[in-house]
Amino acid sequence: MMDVKIEPTWKQQLGAEFDKPYFATLAEQVRQAYAAGPCFPPKKLVFNAFNLCPFDEVKVVIMGQDPYHEPGQAMGLSFSVPEGVAIPPSLQNIFKEIQADLGKPLPTSGDLTRWASQGVLLLNATLTVQAHVANSHQGLGWSVFTDAAIRALSAHREHLVFMLWGGYARSKRSLIDGQRHLILESVHPSPLSANRGGWFGNHHFSKCNAYLQSHGMTGIDW
Helix, strand or coil, X not given: CCCCCCCHHHHHHHHHHHCCHHHHHHHHHHHHHHHHCCEECCHHXXXXXXXXXXXXXXXXXXXXXXXXXXXXXXXXXXXCCCCCCCCCHHHHHHHHHHHHHHCCCCCCCCCCHHHHCCXXXXXXXXXXXXXXXXXCCHHHCHHHHHHHHHXXXXXXCCCCEEEEEHHHHHCCHHHCCCCCCEEEEECCCCHHHHCCCCCCCCCHHHHHHHHHHHCCCXXXXX
16 A cells, blocks of 8 residues: 555545556655645645544534645645745635624634644645646545545535535535435635635635534534
8 A cells, every 4th residue: 555644534434546547556656746846735734634634623623625736825625825925815714704794703723723623634635736827636536535525424424514616616515425415516716716706705714613603512602
């Protein structure tokens, strides 16, 4: 079995994926890409979403598409940027909706590690990207792996909240059992989509917490 350094509960759930031919090809292509030039996130953070949020502790899944592709931004968590890095426009709009929905002040940091540590899986469908080229690694096969993660959560956990924002994330709906879980869908928080309507006022964060609390879980401190 390929020795993939990933949090043990995820290794248990997804270990079979590491033995499949597609994953060997994917791992080799990613290795070559990182050797050829700058790619993000840093290698040690590729599985950061999984490592910060063990399988049994997931409460919420927020789907992203691929990592930020400019230096210093990507940290292996969808939408998140490290402390001290300017907050990207989509994340600004997420924070604005949280403020409107829950009355929380706008944060000064875009580091969402604090969400991950509460059980929010911040999962990009594609886990790596070449510097300056959005979606450059989309064809490598990462989505086969991340789809498997979504299927595992859908099948082996219950009462999770899946937040699917924008067309790409919403295409993952078919992987999720809507009887066992809450699926919240809206347009993407990027200014291009959000300003046309459908993002602001979606109340996803209060709906999420109400659902978690109705099933005996603590809500997320957004």
